[in-house]
Amino acid sequence: xxDLADGSxxxxxxxxxxxxxxxANHVTMAKGTGLVHTAPAHGMEDYSVAxxxxxxxxxxxxxxxFFTEAAGPELKNKNVLEEGNEAVIQMLQxxxxxxxxxxxxxxxxxxxxxxxxxxxxxxxxxxxxxxxxKATAQEVLKxxxxxxxxxxxxxxxxxxxxxxxxxxxxxxxxxx
Numbered sequence: 001x002x003d004l005a006d007g008s009x010x011x012x013x014x015x016x017x018x019x020x021x022x023x024a025n026h027v028t029m030a031k032g033t034g035l036v037h038t039a040p041a042h043g044m045e046d047y048s049v050a051x052x053x054x055x056x057x058x059x060x061x062x063x064x065x066f067f068t069e070a071a072g073p074e075l076k077n078k079n080v081l082e083e084g085n086e087a088v089i090q091m092l093q094x095x096x097x098x099x100x101x102x103x104x105x106x107x108x109x110x111x112x113x114x115x116x117x118x119x120x121x122x123x124x125x126x127x128x129x130x131x132x133x134k135a136t137a138q139e140v141l142k143x144x145x146x147x148x149x150x151x152x153x154x155x156x157x158x159x160x161x162x163x164x165x166x167x168x169x170x171x172x173x174x175x176x
Contacts, residue, residue: 012097013088014072024049041122059122080119134159 004021011017022038026045040050041059050057060071067075067084074091078084092098108117138159146152 012095013074013091020053020055022049022053043120047122057122061119061121063123065119081117134162 001023005023007021008018009021011019024038024045026049038046038049038055040047040055040057042061047057049055058070060068060075061080062068065080067078067080069076075084075087078087089098089101106117109120110116111118138156141152141155141159144152146155
């Protein structure tokens, strides 16, 4: 891996695109070379590697798990975990870029409600770092009747330690 670090390669499915070979601490010699395929919009480790190397975090998968137009016409509207996976394999074969194909059971996280695998993907969010937002949230929380009352104290303490606020509309069914 060290011999290849800071090198680059042609992207296997996007003609003309060059991708850097990046070292990553989360990939060890026990798991590979220490160089990784990085999908910055699809996992915390990949996002960290991309951030460290100032790479864009473009997401090529929509909310339903389908490739977007940005993934290219061969993949657009294909489900990532189904026909999209097979389409990528065919593209790699056609480009002469497939070195080995092997069935692998990936350890995707599963949604507890649907019992289906989840794809981690980035989405746009707004982060606010202001004292006024924190103060307003704390004042409003003090007006809420919380049972048991000790839970309100824990929440106020947590809010006091919070440095960034993420305003998200990803979930309509509750807050963790």
